[in-house]
Amino acid sequence: MTFEQLKPQVTSIISNSKLNVDDRLLGICQLLEANVPHYNWVGFYFKNGDKNELKLGPYVGEPTDHTIIPFGKGICGQVAVSNQNFVVPDVSAQDNYIACSITVKAEIVIPIFVNGENIGQIDIDSNTPDPFSSEDERFLEFVCENVAQIL
Structure with a gap:
């Protein structure tokens, strides 16, 4: 399934007010995970309180x-500080990488902003x-922009 085909499904999940935020x-x-093979x-x-x-x-x-994950540690912790997307083509080449599984080869982390503040991120291995x-x-930025609307 292409990213363009997934966008309406993302929007549909986000707008389903019958589900709580965590369920969405x-x-x-x-x-x-089910529709993007990689x-x-x-x-x-998400930022843990203060x-x-x-x-x-x-x-x-x-x-x-x-x-x-402490701010600054691993890919996710670095995104919490930098407020920038982080694409890691080869996790073994990263000094500041927190290994979750030996099978993981690459990672992408995109921040989620609410009122200009980085309050969390989507992390994909x-x-x-x-x-x-x-x-x-671009697709994950779309996802994060939509997620921000319910946070």
Whole structure:
């Protein structure tokens, strides 16, 4: 399924007010993991109150021990500080990488902004080397913009 075909489904999940926010976020994770072959772990991290750390939100994929990530640590922690997209074609080439699974080869993290503040991010791991393109980035920015509307 193409990203353009997924967009209306993302919008539909986000606008389903019968579901609580976490269930909608989980629905997004399930949709992406099931329909994008190189998305093997899809999850959300959010700023943990006033602490300089991220807390794991809804996700789909292998269980992770990384439920709390300090700002600046790993790819997710770096995005929390930089406020920039981070595409990692080869995780083994990153010094500041937190390994969740030996099968992960690449990662993409896109921040979520609410009223100009970085309040969280979508994090995607891939077991495929260098799978992410600018199309992935644009699509995930679309997802994050939509998610921001319900946070």
